[in-house]
Amino acid sequence: MNILISNSSGQPIYRQIVDQMKNLVISGELQEGDALPSMRLLARELRISVITTKRAYEELEREGFIISITGKGSFVAGKNLDLIREQRYREIENHMQSIVDKAAACGLSLQELIEMLSLFYKGEL
Numbered sequence: 001m002n003i004l005i006s007n008s009s010g011q012p013i014y015r016q017i018v019d020q021m022k023n024l025v026i027s028g029e030l031q032e033g034d035a036l037p038s039m040r041l042l043a044r045e046l047r048i049s050v051i052t053t054k055r056a057y058e059e060l061e062r063e064g065f066i067i068s069i070t071g072k073g074s075f076v077a078g079k080n081l082d083l084i085r086e087q088r089y090r091e092i093e094n095h096m097q098s099i100v101d102k103a104a105a106c107g108l109s110l111q112e113l114i115e116m117l118s119l120f121y122k123g124e125l
Helices: 013-027 039-046 050-062 081-106 110-122
Strands: 066-069 073-076
Touching: 013 039, 013 050, 013 081, 039 050, 050 066, 081 110
Parallel strands: none
Antiparallel strands: 066 073
């Protein structure tokens, strides 16, 4: 499992871990039943506090992405991927509404906004 932590990110470290693990599950890189590294091992590999990895694992368990079994470890939970994708779509819709509101306030046309989005999507901005 390849988790990258950025200390310069405005996002807390535990949140970076949670988001990246969610993406691994959604993309299918982590499958139902796959074992996750222990909290101590992940903390050691990332050179962070065990408390931070514990918080990330607790958040993932609360959201239904993993299950933890005392004495055995943490594993990817069986979850309805359609539900996960639907949650992501709602997040995207909320961000897009905010973008549309800001674009309108700046006088940006729909065509200009579409062109800008296209450039971001292609990685050209």
